[in-house]
Amino acid sequence: MPIYIICKGHNGEFQAPNNEENTIQSACRRIAVGCKLIQCLTAEKLAESGLGRKTFQLENDLNTQAAECTVFHSQLSVERARRLSPEELWEHFGRELMMSPLGNNNRKFVAFLSCTRYIPNGKKPDTYEEILSSMEGHVALGGGGLAIFGTGCLHTWPRGVEEVVPRFLNVTQVDTQSLMDDSCFRGTYGGCFSTTLGSVCHELGHTFDLGHTEGSIMGRGFDNLNLVFTVHTKNDNEKIDKEKNKRVSSPASKASAQHATVSFTKVLNISYRAPSPIRKPINKFNRTPDSPKRKLSFTDLSIRSSQESIASDTVDESQTTSELSGDLTYWTKSCATILAFHRVQRDTLVLPKTEILGFDPSRVH
Incomplete structure (x- = not known):
């Protein structure tokens, strides 16, 4: 279920440049489109692995009268939310959502926090750690029944299907004196869209019991998600260093790294x-x-560490056919198998030509 969280005392507008609409309605449109892209990606990548087109259900698939993205007004103050760590934000909103009328053991949430804020310190950040040090209310964590994200780059996402390709191809440079650059060093709006949408796909994978792997969507392969939806090749997935007049820092060649690594397991009883x-x-x-x-x-909302993950990076993935495809975005064999044979909910909706991947609450951790 896509959720847009607005903390108490916040107006719901996400951080964006002056020329971008940043209203609550705009946020919900962008989130709805992004979730559908991930839904499509999941199905197509499972099909590439020879396991058929299977994907997860969105709330609007089950009930066409339901909102494509639900606005959730939290009782947590915006001031406190911006002081909490990512793990604390995940825990708090996990409790609050499950205690709300939306709470349901047969539902998983993909939530976005409206009050994320980038506060530059006057110099251009050289590392991702420096970028994070300038963030408030930023989070990218997933597990059990909740995947939650900050909205620092939501302004780079499309508001409709017609904007998807132009947004991926947007080479506008991020002004790091006013906005977060989460592009895996590409420095463009299109890079931010690709990396952050891929990050959502990655963290959502954790809610379906997937653990970290070497490469792939559950590694650092999610940065290249733009190549799935465009006709560019991996060689185009680089940026030009104008000073040195050469291409540098292709995310496809970056060493594996994670935006966030969860290293604890905790059961919450309220x-x-x-x-x-x-x-x-x-x-x-x-x-x-x-x-x-x-x-x-x-x-169902406890986070699992990578050591406890079901998908092991020790499994031989060498025969994964989609790894050899030009877009570099794929599920490893173990992850694809877990997704394809995930227990299906009793009353799942079957869309035309598409099987729907459900889940059993007894399987979540």
């Missing part, structure tokens, strides 16, 4: 007292109508 009268509960809460105490287990 109890609260519901006001009387109490309606007859749904069976999943395992309590009688007379019980004043309602307990929710958030085991």
Whole structure:
């Protein structure tokens, strides 16, 4: 379920250059398009692996009356949100979403935080760590039932299908004196769109039990996602160093690295007292109508470390056919197999020519 989180005291507008619309409605349109692109990517890459076109359901696929992206007003203040670490943001919003009317063990959330802010320190950042040190409310984490992201580069995303290719090909240079550059050193708006959309795909993969791998979408292959949707080749996926007059820093040749590595496992258990009268509960809460105490287990929202991941980078992936394709974006054999044979929810919707990948709450961690 795509979610746009607005913290208490924030107007919901995401950071963007003056010429870009940054309203709540614009954010939701961009998120909806991005999620559909990832939905498409998942299906096509599984098909390349010989496992058929299977992908996850979006809320609007199940209920056409539902919003393509739901606005969620958090009770967490914007000031506090900007002080919390990525792990703390993930934990807080995981609790809050599951305690809300949206909470459901048969639903996974892909959420975007509106109050992400880049505050430059006066000099051009040379490393990704320096960029992160200038960020507030930035997060890119996924696991269990929640994948959550900052919106520092959301302005580079398309508002409609007609903008997808132009946005990927946008070579406008990022002004690092005012905006975040999350492009894997390409320095362009198109690079930011490719890397951040790929990052969402990567973290969403963690919610479907996938762990880190060498290369591929679950490694650092997600930076090259633009090559899937355009006719450019991997050699075009570089930038020109005007001073040295040569191409440099192709993300395809970068050493494997992660935006964030989660290194803990934590189960959250929350109890609260519901006001009387109490309606007859749904069976999943395992309590009688007379019980004043309602307990929710958030085991489906706990993050797993790469060491505990189901997909192991020790598996021989040498026969992965899509790795040899020109776009350099692929699922490893182990990841593709897990996705393709993930337990399907009982009442899944089957779209024309496309099987839908569901999930079983008992499988999440």
